[in-house]
Amino acid sequence: MPGKYLNNVADFLKANNETVIGHLAIGVTNHQLLMQQRTSWNHQVTFLKEAFQYLPRDWNLILEYPIPRRSKRIDAILLANDLIFVIEFKDRETKYTPDAISQVEDYSLDLRDFHKQSASMSIIPVVWASEAKEKSNHFFDNGDFVKPTLFSNGQNLHLTLKSAYEFYTNRTNIKINPSIWNNSEYLPTPTIIEAAQHLFSGQNVREISRSHAGSENLTDTTNAILNAIKEAQERDEKIICFITGVPGAGKTLAGLNIVHNIENHSGKGVFLSGNGPLVKVLTEALARDNSKRTQIPLAQSRREIAFVQNVHQFLDFYHNNDQTPQDKIILFDEAQRAWNAEHSKRKFDRDFSEAEMLFNIMNRNEGWAVIVALIGSGQEINTGEAGLTEWGKTINDKFSNWRIYTSPELKEGTSNIANYKLFETVPPNLSITELPELHLKVSIxxxxxxxxxxxxxxxxxxxxxxxxxxxxxxxxxxxxxxxxNLETARKFLRDKNRGYRRTGLVASSGSRRLKPLGLDVTAKIDVANWFLNPKEDVRSSCF
Structure with missing residues (x-):
């Protein structure tokens, strides 16, 4: 996805401000936001023209270049022969704020890591605060393709850019082709948190997948499940779908994508996980992102993010009453790790395995109901986790009226899914539909x-x-x-941490000897704050 405006410096200087702003306004539908943005864009274009009259006319300017992983756009990219300047414009700002520095550095790191035409190129982040005082810049080789951040105000941008160019350019390098760069492949590897935020902010899985093949695979799987759900509704029957995949194929992302599509079609779906920390971090991240985008209070936003739940709490609630669940569609992440009856008895005094409990609860629905089980591979089954055969046994013994949709890999137990099998021998009385789309074969x-x-x-x-x-x-x-030396490690991480990238210390839960070093592994932490809060926050992993 290219930037909204591309031109060489010579033609940019000749262009009318309104013409440039017209390009930037394409796609902005919120009238009030557009009016505010037009004022900022006009200031930005005016300042750029004042600065660029002192720069080489064959350099190239790109405005509003998208960074899909962050759902953001870079204010300005300047392609100066072999250098890439990433400029973050802060209109009427009097200070070079830490957040502005993190923002422009994060954009630069994204280009370095995920933008094909920026690979192995020198990238120079610039914070441009229009009303700030002049700040000295230090030019040095930091051993990274992303160079130290530079600072400029409304008067000295051209001096900053020219000085940086003279220091960092290598005249033997090939000159960047602006059109090819602007249309380059962008192959991000977002975290599951970032991916979820993208999906529920309205983007599709193609924009956040590392590869075209990976996005196609995820899309095909989503469509196969949505078609199965539609079939269940039309036939008024109950079905269970098993999704498998190679390690790193994005099964959790597939589950979230399915829930997102169900929500978009006025359906009711819930994403269940036995990973308590993941549920807490994911729900808080989605709530914060939703609050920021919609400007609603965070408390209200948290109430709206109810489609991600802890499976143990879900089962506990419905096990203790006879209510029919309000959600007719549930997706269970890492379903092979559902607890067996013995562990359920020890933990919650329940007499059933979690697989059986889930079927019992969803069976309360009159008419149709859907369970989608996401099956991970290459992971150890811990004590009390039933494995996949428990699902097959439960279906065959007590819920044979449920139709099964599965990938051929799961039915046959191939090495692609750690030889997991639903059944040692497929019972003849069960209705099983094999769909190749239910196996995610491409790692993202x-x-x-x-x-x-x-x-x-x-x-x-x-x-x-x-x-x-x-x-x-x-x-x-x-x-x-x-x-x-723990302090050496901490200092190294803090010194090297740039942008919004996160650092943190990981220790075994049994590492009691670390307590004298200030690491008490027995102390409980708020995992949402630990994973999500900014680096300056004492509750953050980065602090």
């Missing part, structure tokens, strides 16, 4: 991220030869360090 996770996880495992399992091989062959560009 970064290849190197997978190798990094593999390297950590080999390190912890004391396999130095394998760890060294992974490091040398796959992770040369990763900044991996080993230290026994």
């Amino acid at each position: 996770r970064s290849y190197k991220a997978e190798k990094l996880s593999e390297w950590v495992v080999t390190l912890l399992e004391d396999e130095p030869i394998k760890a060294k091989e992974l490091l040398q062959n796959h992770l040369k560009d990763y900044p991996i360090f080993l230290t026994r």
